[in-house]
Amino acid sequence: MSNLHRRQIVLLLLASFAGGANAQAAYPSKPITLIVPTAPGGTTDIAARMLAEPLGKALGQSVVVDNRGGASGGLAAVAVKRAEPDGYTLLMQYSGYHVITPHVVKQAAQWEARDLQAVANVLSAPQVIVVREGLPVKTLAELVAYAKANPGKLSYASSGNGSLQHVTGAMLEQQAGITMTHVPYKGTGPALQDLLGGQVDLTFGTPPPYIPFIQSGKLRALAVTGSSHVASLANVPTAAEAGLPKLDATSWFGVFAPAKTPKPIIDKLTAEIAKVMATPAFKQKATELGATADYMSPQQLNDYSTSELARWAQVVKAAKIEAD
Incomplete structure (x- = not known):
């Protein structure tokens, strides 16, 4: 191999390495x-x-x-x-x-x-615990008391078996020593509609879909399951303040x-x-x-x-x- 060919190969390799470095440095390029x-x-x-x-x-x-x-x-x-x-x-x-x-x-x-x-x-x-209009409970403690007095009568909606709402409901049952009936839906939307219609008693979920209905009085928020308040639901207590300190979802x-x-x-x-x-x-x-x-x-x-x-x-x- 001639010296000229060697120099050409070296130059091609150097150009290739430089191109790769420039491509990485230029991220993103599309x-x-x-x-x-x-x-x-x-x-x-x-x-x-x-x-x-x-x-x-x-x-x-x-x-x-x-x-x-x-x-x-x-x-x-x-x-x-x-x-x-x-x-x-x-x-x-x-x-x-x-x-x-x-x-x-x-x-x-x-x-x-x-x-x-x-x-x-x-x-x-956090998840917010919301109940339908007309359910005779105004606090999380009252919900727990109602559930204990009426085992299995309360129904809670979720967006499906194995969803976070389903597992949050199970966590509430375990920590409060209560039994509720789980009603799974194919998504938050259908669950929310049946909650508004009174077909189910309560649900759990991140605040955005529920805030308008809480503010209008069509749903009642009992607690949020995080460690701090939600600014847009400032008057709603945390689960810890409501008596269940380990209900964190x-x-x-x-x-x-x-x-x-x-x-x-x-x-x-x-x-x-x-x-x-x-x-x-x-x-x-x-x-x-x-x-x-x-x-x-x-x-x-x-x-x-x-x-x-x-x-x-x-x-x-x-x-x-x-x-x-």
């Missing part, structure tokens, strides 16, 4: 897809859309929300698991799917937590990437997400939804989700909950 494991309109979808536009502006590329509901979050999680780990396919994950579904849905075996890389938590929201909504996504990409994403979440506009929108802008770093979110996975496993096992 639109990013943020997959949502639910239909449009729910809190997970709202969280994704709250983040997508300002994050896209910060990164200089569009962040496109792609709703892929189904299989208790499995369709979306598997899609992200199988995507190239290049930062262009992300998941706005819902905690109920991340830490409860794996315990109750066999199809969840198609993905595991280790298949996803935590990027940042975006929103956190907070939902969280965080961004995940495929496993093995390069650390520089994760670092850039989480840094820009943190900046977006720190803006007054984002915080105000979160407050209006009955949530909080609750940033967690990749390591913090990974540690938290791991501990939550173990905590909810105990509730599911004790209640013998299985999905359809």
Whole structure:
């Protein structure tokens, strides 16, 4: 091989390395897809859309929300698991799917937590316990007393077997020593409609869908299941204040990437997400939804989700909950 050929090969290799470095440094160089494991309109979808536009502006590329509901979050999680780990396919994950579904849905075996890389938590929201108009209870203590006096008579709605609402109801039964009748629905919307119609007595859920009806008096909020008050429901006590200090069922909504996504990409994403979440506009929108802008770093979110996975496993096992 001549010296000229050797020099040409060396130059080609150097150009290749430089091109790779520039490509990585230029991330993102095309639109990013943020997959949502639910239909449009729910809190997970709202969280994704709250983040997508300002994050896209910060990164200089569009962040496109792609709703892929189904299989208790499995369709979306598997899609992200199988995507190239290049930062262009992300998941706005819902905690109920991340830490409860794996315990109750066999199809969840198609993905595991280790298949996803935590990027940042975006929103956190407690469940609110709401009862129908006309139910003769005004506090959580009165609800517990009513349930004890009428075993199995109270019915609570959920968005399906194995959903967070279902498991929150089971947690309430376990901690209060009561028995209720679980009525599963295919989503929060149908459950809410039957609650408003008086076909069921109560339900649990993140505040956004219920706030308008609480404010109008069509539903009554008894307590929130987190450790702090919800600004848009300032007069509603926490479960601890209402007598059940261990009734903590907070939902969280965080961004995940495929496993093995390069650390520089994760670092850039989480840094820009943190900046977006720190803006007054984002915080105000979160407050209006009955949530909080609750940033967690990749390591913090990974540690938290791991501990939550173990905590909810105990509730599911004790209640013998299985999905359809």
